[in-house]
Amino acid sequence: MLEIKAGENQEIILVGRFDAAQADYAKKVFLALDEGKVVDFSRLEYISSAGLGVLLAAQKRLSERGQGLRLVNVNPHIRDIFRFSGFDQIFEIE
């Protein structure tokens, strides 16, 4: 299960597991963004390639406006997945 919440500073907070079953729900949120956002991964346990696809589509869309997603508090497992995907080069990750 994945929850997508708004934080106190307008950041997006992801909670739970971002798998293929959650991709349609997440698309509705991420592809509706019209400005760059900080995305807090501290409570995200897991992401699969379906989740990566949603984030990539959002990043491509935002980059056309000169904006992007900044990912913070990414756990080591997820950080590895981003690195193996080359996504560490196309997202700002803290």
Place this chain on the structure above:
Amino acid sequence: MKGSFRRDIGSLDDLVRFVEEFFSAEGLSPVDRFAVDFALEEIFTNFVKYNPGGTGDIDVSLRLSEGELVLAVADPDSGSFDPGRDAPEVDTGKPLEERVPGGLGVHLVRKVMDRVEYRHEESTSTVTLYKRLGENNHA
């Protein structure tokens, strides 16, 4: 440990519980869970996506063999789909504007697991994945 799962993305929560039960029963470190969950989801969803005409459940088994975890995912009603041969190469060095969503699953499974084998026999496709436990710091 063996299980059969409905050929549907909605089965993913059941797959997570299946892996959790196996790790708990065998007393395995949760540090290896991420890679196993990841590989299982990617192979399972590939069977669901690329074999839309398939009927019946998809079989999953987990076992330990000489310090390795062995995960097998079998589609008993499928044509031949060998992820090693049929999945396109992924260029992970491309810039953002040239990247397109999709196609990463098998590439990443090969990164998080140690070995991937494929077999097709009598209409059953089986992907068997191996991971040496306790050696990987992260994924």
